[in-house]
Structure formats: structure tokens, C-alpha cells
Amino acid sequence: MSVTNERIFLSPPHLGEEERKLLLDAFASNWIAPLGEHVDAFEQEIAERVGARGAVALSSGTAGLHLALRLLGAGPTDTVFCSTLTFVASVNPVLYVGATPVLIDSEPQTWNMSPAALERALQEAAAQNRLPKAVIVVHLYGQSAGMEPINRLCARYEVPVIEDAAEALGATYRGKACGTWGRFGVYSFNGNKIITTSGGGMLVSDDLAALEKARSWAAQAREPVPYYQHSELGYNYRLSNLLAAVGRGQLRVLAERVAARRAIFQRYQAALAKLPGISPMPESADGVSTRWLSVFTIDEAVCGCNAEAVITALALANIEARRVWKPMHQQPLYRECRYYPHDDTLSVSDRLFAQGICLPSGSSLTEAQQTRVIAAVAECLGLKQEGGSHALL
Template identity: 50%
Template sequence: MRSQDYDRLYLSPPHLGRHELNYLHKAIEDNWVAPAGPNLDGFERDICEFTGARHCVALTSGTAAIHLGLRLLDVGPGDEVLCPSFTFVATANPILYLGATPVFIDSEAETWNICPERLREALEERQRQGRRPKALILVHLYGMPARLREIRAVAAEFGVPLLEDAAEALGARYEGQPLGTFGDVGVFSFNGNKILTTSGGGALVTNNPDWARKARFWATQAKDDAPYYQHSELGYNYRLSNLLAGIGRGQMELLEDRVKKRREIFAWYQKHLAGVPGLRFGPTEPTGGRSNRWLTTILLNPTETTVTPEQLRRHLETHNIESRPLWKPLHLQPLFAATPCFGGKVCERLFTHGLCLPSGSAMTEADLRRVAEAIRELF
């Protein structure tokens, strides 16, 4: 059949229920159509209750949360920030916003997150030069917990604060503890393709009350406590609106179900694509880790199949099915051409051989079978 004979299967579209409308209707009825209000306060409480973090500041994006988090860690011009190469550019852009320089670290092959050995190598090399990076950004890629025990130990040994980028990992856990709560600052994203969405949005979590107050102050244009508009510090228009927070409140009520469904989708693909030549699933959960399986991702082994990820992506498009390459490593991006990187071969290999499959939590078994049958056609 022609691709236009099928409804489009998207990679990870928003999945709304009925709960969100209740909060939106209430906000409109009460005229809380503003960048403040009871939904915003309630959404922040919901996030704290779910994660165990003491304080939450809801913001316009995960990028904004990283920006404010780095500023809380006193990152500024001339500083260095350690950062995985294998991640979305929004992880590293806020480093540049502050005039600092990223130092990229390669992945390890199991979880696909920052490699503890490469991290130690970078810190030892910086130590020999008499330089200490101002912060480490740790990403949990595709909702997969990093090797937190080892990474935190290395960071603590060298006295480097940790900003935990859990933008893709809400609902995932490590040793029973929610991701986003292991660092000095944690960050979530509620973009339209995430496991929980507010259309666009993000959050910063911390156990430090002074940092939470400061982040909220900066996010509302840093207006001083005066009867007129007075500003003594640089601020931003980063606060999430009360309406979008209402969507988030409804989504939070469904979060555990959404995680359960994403994990079931991953398991379904594993079962029904078993035996496809050269096709392997990854990344792998570390000991004590429980991924939210935000996206199901695969690798194609070129020694076992001649099919490439790009050929598979194009083939799926003929069936009106969206798929996507894995993140292109940041050290290969023109924007970061002159940026130092420790290692790089692991994430380069993952990028070359990997693909993301449709993983939306609203997918039916018929949708999944359509993807699997289309994949098997090519092998």
C-alpha cells in the first residue's frame, strides 16, 4: 500500500487524557490566565511529591532550567563544564550562554551515558593543568539511568558539582530513587515529545531553598522587592504559565501509566523483532537502574546485515512511519568544532549504527505490528 493510505505514526507524540482539561477549565473560569497561579504552584508540588525533591521551579523549557542551574553553580566566562558528547544540543548550549566552554566526554557502550573512565581521564588531565571544571552535566539518555554510583564518586573526588539533566528521564529510577534528584541541581523537560508534556516547559529541582528562591527570582526578570520596576541583576522571562502548568498537573496523574506503557512497547519490540539479522536493542539498564524507555532504540550491526539505519529510516517513511537517527555527537557538530573531547569513538559508532523507533504511549498493538512488519520487509 502507499504511504498515504496509512495514518502517520510519529516517533513520540503528545498523549493527553481527560485530566488536563479539568485544570485548564478551572484556570479559565477563575481567570488565572497568567504566568502565575494555583496550577503553577500545584504542578511544582506534584513534581516534588513524585521525585522527593524539596523544591521545584517550573520553567518554559528544560534548556532554561539548565541555564539557571549552571548559573546557580556559578558558571561564568572562562570556566569549563564537563558534558557528554552524546546528547541533544540543548544540554550544551547554556554553557555557551554563560561564556563558558564545554569539555565533551565519550559514552560507555552499555547505558550510552557518560563513561566514568573517560570522565576520570578528563579530570586528571585538567588537574595536571591546574584547572578544575566548574560543573559536570550528567545526562540520562533516552531515559536510561547513567552509572550514577561511579560517576558521582569521581565527581566528588575532584570536587566538581553535578547538574543532572533528566530531561528525557522523568519516571526513571536508580536504586529506587527518581532520576533528577542525585545532583546538586536536577532538570526535567516537558517538551511535546517527552513522556510528560506541558506543550513546552521544564523544571529545575533542588534541595537548596536559597537556590530555588534565586532561580525563581531570575526566571521572573529578577525584579527587586520595590513598588516600582527595579532590577539589580540580569533576569529572564523563563517562568512557566499557569495554563501550561494545568496541562502538567493532569499529565502527572498519568505518569506511572505512561512509563509502564513505554516499557511495554520496548518489551514488545524486543520480542517481535527477535531474530532480525544484525538488529540489537540498547541501551542496557545498569545494575539498580530502571529506565522509563522514553524511546525504543536499536543498533544495526554492519557485520551481520547490509541494511543501514538510513535505509531503514527511508523504508519506514514509505509506510508513513517516523523514525529518527540517534543524537549526532556534539563534538562532530560544526558549532563545537574546536571544543575538546575525551574519547568519542563509542558515541560515533552509536550514531552511525543506531535508530529510534516510534514509541508513543498511545500506540496500539496494531501500530506496533505495522512497524515490525515494515522492518521485517527490509531484512
């Protein structure tokens, strides 16, 4: 394979020397179990970075959502309201605790949970005397949901909020970190995230007593006695000292990684704005997005091409691109769940799934690679201009 046609991935890991040094330090200590100095330090550093009182390092963001729901007492007789436009891991923990998801549409302004749809859902639930045990709000593709109206609605009905900030570490809403607006916040360090530990997550909260309970459950709920005793159900959810060391190194370059992804988005936006029918995911005036992925919509009626065709064309050019998340209410697993669209005439998430495309966005993406992506998109749309695809740049 020639260098000019080497694979361009959607969001590959981006590691440096700092992570290597800390990992070797953990390795040299021979302390590789799911506890240790790096785990403690990683928890403290994340909490300080986002402005939370405490944090618990876990094996995944999904584990964090599961523990948050259990801390709130969600069970088989309960409902939990969830963003529908998300990855399935945002909703699966609701089934882990035996509760029933109720799915809430996006709003056009942020692509995140629609306060209008949430209000209707809460009003109906209150009238039926069946308010949800929690509301799980997803910060999609690194952009904050409208947390002030969402929190105001949930406070009115005394429903706690869990933030799925898996894609939004480093994002803010009105100057405050995503993941710190609700009762609990959850981050992911999966291999494709802004910073990675290869696999891992973090549960954050100002409720230190709840975090201690979560820490116990995550370590198989072993009791502090000189033998193995367990009175509660626990899980194998703790993060290893080795992976925490990697996370600490990654956290030190978080601002650089976010800046790189935002610059990549801005270059896409400047170039693709010249193509008919392509629109970027908007950025809310209330916050700063990480632009974890650079996401656009393609209006087939305007440009004569749909998102799937562009993804296929990019694949032929050895470039990875993907559709936006398929909404949960369209998933076979969840299609029987109650769904509240944005309003009576518009399901925003359905339109975004039909039109949305995620372009390569990794913080290590070079300008030359990005030029390849832009040229491939332009070629797919049949753009022929003097100077070729470089006329877009």
C-alpha cells in the same frame, strides 16, 4: 489516506480528560500568567514525586540548565564537562554563560556518560589546575547514567553535578529518582516527552535558597518593591498557569505512561530479536528506564542494511523514525571542543550514531501500529518467512 496507512509519529503527545479539567479550571479563573495556583501546585507535586526538597517551573528544560549553571557561577573563564551523546540543548547553555564545553563519551553498558572517560578528563583538568565548574550528565532516552561512580569522581574533585533528566522523569537509579542525584536536576515537558505541558521544564534541588534565586532570575529578577526595579540580569523563563495545569494532569498518569512505553519496547525487543544484526539499547541493572524512545542498533556488516536505509524505508511506509543523537563533538558548533572517548580504542557515541535508530514509541501507540512498524523493518531487511512479517510477532 487510508486508515491502514495513517502517519505513525515517533513520540506524539498523549493527553486525557484530567488535563482538560485542570486546564479549564485555570482558564475559568482567568489566571493565565506565569504564576498562579497551578504553578505552585505543579512545583510541589513534582518535588514530592521525585523526592526533592523543592522545584521551580520554567518555560523549558534548557532554561533550567542555564539557571543551574548560573547558580554555580559558571562564566567565560570556566569549562563545563558535558555528555556528548545528547541533543544540542544539553550543551548550548554552557555557551549562554560564556563557558567552554568539554565533551565526554558514553559507556557501552548504558550509552550514558562514561565514568572512565570522565575520570581521565578530571585527572587532566586537575593537573592543569583547571577543574570544570560543573559536570552536566544526561540520562539518555530515559535511562539513568551510572550516578554513583560519576558522583564519587566529582566529589573527589569537588565538582558539582547537574543532571539533564529531560528524557527521564519517572526513571530511577538504585531506587532513587533520576534528577535528584546531583546538585540540580532538570526535567523537560516538551511535546514529545513522557509527560508534556506542550513546552516547559522544571528545575529541582534540595538547595531551597538556590531555587529561590533561580525563581527570581526566571521572573526578570524583579525586586520585591512597589515599583519595577532590577539590580540583576533576569530572564523570561517562568511557566504559565495554563501549562502548569496541563502538567498536573499529566503527572497523575506518569506511571501509566512509563509502563506503556516500556511495554512497547518489550514488544519491539521480542520481535526484532529474531532479525539478524539488530540489538536493543541495554537496560542497566542499576535502574529502571522510562524507555522514552525504543532505540536499537543495526549492524550493517551482519544484516546488509544500515540505520539510514531503514529510516528511509519506514518513511515510505508513512512511519516516523530517527537516528540517535548526533554526538556534540561531531557537530559543527562544537567540533573544536576537547573530547574524551571511552578509551583509546573506542568512541562509543560515534558507533551509536552510525548504527542507532529510534522507532515510534509514544505511549498512545497501538499494537496494530507497532505491528506495522515491525513489518516495515522486517521488509526493509528482506526477511521472507512463512506467514510473512507476522511470523515475527
